[in-house]
Amino acid sequence: MISIIVPAHNESSVIARLLGQWVSNLASDQIGVVVVCNGCTDDTANVARRFGSTVQVVETDTARKTHALNIGDQVSGAFPRMYADADIVITLDAIQALARRLEKGDVLAVAPTADIDLTDCSRLVREYYGIRSRLPSSREGIGGSGVYFLSEAGRRRFGQFPDVIADDIYVRLQFKAEERETLSHVKSTVFPARTIPQLIAVRSRTYAGVLEITRRFPELSVNRSETNDRTLIRLFRELRLWPGLLIYCYVNILARLRAVIRSRVKAAVWQRDGTSRRTLSAGSHS
Numbered sequence: 001m002i003s004i005i006v007p008a009h010n011e012s013s014v015i016a017r018l019l020g021q022w023v024s025n026l027a028s029d030q031i032g033v034v035v036v037c038n039g040c041t042d043d044t045a046n047v048a049r050r051f052g053s054t055v056q057v058v059e060t061d062t063a064r065k066t067h068a069l070n071i072g073d074q075v076s077g078a079f080p081r082m083y084a085d086a087d088i089v090i091t092l093d094a095i096q097a098l099a100r101r102l103e104k105g106d107v108l109a110v111a112p113t114a115d116i117d118l119t120d121c122s123r124l125v126r127e128y129y130g131i132r133s134r135l136p137s138s139r140e141g142i143g144g145s146g147v148y149f150l151s152e153a154g155r156r157r158f159g160q161f162p163d164v165i166a167d168d169i170y171v172r173l174q175f176k177a178e179e180r181e182t183l184s185h186v187k188s189t190v191f192p193a194r195t196i197p198q199l200i201a202v203r204s205r206t207y208a209g210v211l212e213i214t215r216r217f218p219e220l221s222v223n224r225s226e227t228n229d230r231t232l233i234r235l236f237r238e239l240r241l242w243p244g245l246l247i248y249c250y251v252n253i254l255a256r257l258r259a260v261i262r263s264r265v266k267a268a269v270w271q272r273d274g275t276s277r278r279t280l281s282a283g284s285h286s
Contacts, residue, residue: 002099003081004033005072007065011086012043016050018086023051025092032056034072035086039063044086066161073160079152083167088146089189097186098149108154109171109180111141115187124196127244128251134235135228141182142172146190154179164216166209173213173220196251203255204262211263 004022008015015035022028033055035048039062048057058071069083080102082095094112101110116133118126132138142148148171157174164170172180193199214221232249235241 001078002031003076003078006035007068008086010042023054036068038068069161082149085146102151111148112186112188114145114190131244131248136226143168145188173223204258207259
């Protein structure tokens with residue numbers, strides 16, 4: 001059986017969109033889902049419970065994603081094991097394809113490729129993702145798709161999830177390039193920030209996560225992926241791309257500066273993007 005762990009903090013507007021992809025499928029008996037509601041003050045737990053016995057709901061007062069992941073690991077005993085953000089969408093067919101890839105045994109971690117849904121995004125955000133789609137980082141699933149899948153041997157690579165901002169980056173760096181794989185033909189749908197200010201906030205958190213892991217786990221730096229720098233320089237040779245490139249650079253430079261500043265503040269508060277979690281209509285839950 002495939003084990004799926006979904007940490008969820010106030011995700012009542014989107015959790016049904018994710019779970020509905022799985023439990024309505026005829027093959028849903030092949031999966032076991034643990035939704036860990038951490039520090040929720042909304043109806044996330046009740047929404048998740050409506051999906052029946054396929055979904056086990058666990059609640060904790062501690063609003064921390066890595067704490068929820070550790071609880072999920074304690075509850076789940078099956079492998080392979082998938083960790084999925086509550087605000088993405090991935091089909092059961094895609095999950096099974098990822099599991100089959102792990103079964104071959106030559107890689108320990110797999111992920112889908114992110115399919116960025118730009119519906120209702122501003123023009124500037126679209127320009128940003130137009131550039132991002134040309135960069136090596138867009139082809140990295142562990143840290144971009146909201147999903148990563150580990151074999152039993154892969155999960156043994158580390159102990160409990162440490163209290164870090166970027167659990168996905170921490171997981172990716174546990175593995176050498178040849179030990180992990182992003183499947184280009186398997187997709188998860190990711191809903192990005194709709195506005196540039198929110199996108200900058202999201203990117204700031206990402207950079208803060210990278211800074212934290214670099215500081216706390218310097219030994220993991222040997223497993224870093226290819227950087228975007230060379231590709232960006234090459235893209236600047238095409239004048240037609242300059243508007244998008246300027247937006248891309250503006251967002252990331254400002255986000256990196258904010259991350260550096262906030263990383264020096266002992267009790268920095270990181271807010272997630274709310275524009276990608278708009279309340280769904282009743283028809284969207286079916």
